[in-house]
Amino acid sequence: MTLGEMAFWFGVVGLLKPTFIAGIAMSIPACLALLFGSYRLPETVVTPEYYPRIALLTVGGGAVFGLFSFLTGVTFLPSVIWALVGSVRWGLSLGTGIGFVVGFLNARSIERALAAERSSIRAEATEQQREYLTYVNGLLRHEVLNTANVISGNVDLARETASDEVKGRLDTIERQAAELSTVIEDVRFLTDVVRNERVLEPVELRPVLERELRQLTDRHDGVETELDISGDVVVLADPLLRRVFANLFENGVRHNDSETKRVAVSVSQVDDTVRVDITDNGEGVPERLHDDLFSLDVREHTTHGLGLKIVARLLDRYDGDVTLTETGGAGTTVTVILQRATSETDAATDGSRAAQTGVR
Numbered sequence: 001m002t003l004g005e006m007a008f009w010f011g012v013v014g015l016l017k018p019t020f021i022a023g024i025a026m027s028i029p030a031c032l033a034l035l036f037g038s039y040r041l042p043e044t045v046v047t048p049e050y051y052p053r054i055a056l057l058t059v060g061g062g063a064v065f066g067l068f069s070f071l072t073g074v075t076f077l078p079s080v081i082w083a084l085v086g087s088v089r090w091g092l093s094l095g096t097g098i099g100f101v102v103g104f105l106n107a108r109s110i111e112r113a114l115a116a117e118r119s120s121i122r123a124e125a126t127e128q129q130r131e132y133l134t135y136v137n138g139l140l141r142h143e144v145l146n147t148a149n150v151i152s153g154n155v156d157l158a159r160e161t162a163s164d165e166v167k168g169r170l171d172t173i174e175r176q177a178a179e180l181s182t183v184i185e186d187v188r189f190l191t192d193v194v195r196n197e198r199v200l201e202p203v204e205l206r207p208v209l210e211r212e213l214r215q216l217t218d219r220h221d222g223v224e225t226e227l228d229i230s231g232d233v234v235v236l237a238d239p240l241l242r243r244v245f246a247n248l249f250e251n252g253v254r255h256n257d258s259e260t261k262r263v264a265v266s267v268s269q270v271d272d273t274v275r276v277d278i279t280d281n282g283e284g285v286p287e288r289l290h291d292d293l294f295s296l297d298v299r300e301h302t303t304h305g306l307g308l309k310i311v312a313r314l315l316d317r318y319d320g321d322v323t324l325t326e327t328g329g330a331g332t333t334v335t336v337i338l339q340r341a342t343s344e345t346d347a348a349t350d351g352s353r354a355a356q357t358g359v360r
Contacts (some may be wrong), residue, residue: 033097034058036212046107054103061099064290066092076225148180166347174216179215184240200318201243205233205274212245215262220253231268235274235338237318244314245278245324247307248334252280269340275326276336284327293324 040137068092155174159167206229214223235241244264252263258281266277285293294312315322319339326333 001124001157006135034093034100037100041104044104044108045271046104046111050103050107050110051266054100054107056102057106058096058099059103062092062096065098066093066300107230109337142264144180145184151180152179164198175215175218200236200238203237203239204232205235205267205276205338208266209245209267209276212242212249213263215246215338216249219250219259222260223253224262226262226264227267228265231270233267233274234341236341237338240314241318244336247311248278248336251307252278252282252334255285256280256282258282272340272342274338274340277333278336279331279333281331284329284332290324290327296321 040271041054042048045055066088068112070089072087152174155170160168162170166238206227210229213227217223218227249263253261260281262281264279268277269277294308311322315336315338321337323335323337324332325335
């Protein structure tokens with residue numbers, strides 16, 4: 001038998017020793033835990049930001065336990081090579097497994113602490129926003145409403161001695177003063193929305209559109225408007241629905257340099273939804289704004305920003321949608337999709353309202 005063959009059989013005999021097999025068996029759980037944990041790590045709450053930290057603790061744990069096992073084996077079993085190898089292998093597997101678990105638990109505890117801190121900050125910010133909204137609500141109701149009442153009172157006095165032409169102007173002033181009161185009610189409603197759960201109700205669409213088109217012509221002389229709507233169209237919304245169309249109509253006129261500005265509104269019903277197309281004859285929306293027109297950050301301070309942001313937020317509330325359908329030198333069409341109110345939604349709305357008010 002050659003020297004190589006002797007070494008081979010010596011190795012085989014060593015592998016079959018109970019101590020070697022026991023060492024392998026003792027290493028398997030830690031190895032499996034490490035493999036399974038690494039595979040499932042992306043599915044946990046731990047973000048990739050902490051992966052290097054977990055890897056460092058895993059390697060560090062293996063190094064510490066492996067070195068300890070090596071020193072122990074050299075000290076107590078210096079001449080038993082298989083026992084030394086088994087001891088080091090066991091130390092490495094156990095150390096890396098423990099290091100991985102410690103790293104994972106440490107990263108998860110940091111994530112949870114940060115999440116709790118962020119949640120606390122958000123709760124505090126939300127409470128501050130509610131306080132500010134309450135303050136603004138009170139300020140508007142007290143100051144602006146008083147101003148609107150003074151305007152209306154003076155309009156009534158001026159109408160007694162005014163000519164027919166001036167009376168027409170006074171009527172416009174009176175409608176705009178009444179609009180101030182409506183704005184105040186909208187602010188109050190917004191405050192309630194922040195504090196409470198969403199409550200939607202059936203809203204007749206025709207009066208909303210007619211009113212906002214009339215408000216548009218009051219604010220801008222010479223604007224031509226057109227409304228195409230057939231029958232009674234009822235959608236699922238709330239009193240703030242008028243703000244959706246007020247902002248879109250205003251946007252179609254404000255950014256329009258045509259000699260005669262026009263805003264045309266067409267309403268159609270498709271299955272359980274209502275489609276409202278709003279078309280103006282302006283020069284179109286700049287191409288850089290096409291993709292993100294209704295998701296603009298109001299901090300950008302663009303002339304399009306705040307009003308269209310409100311439109312998008314309200315339509316999210318109504319489970320609706322708004323899109324830029326067409327734009328160019330011939331004009332722009334914006335499409336609003338709303339949920340059509342049905343007998344089932346009416347019943348659900350009544351039930352929700354009764355639950356909130358305690359009515360049975």
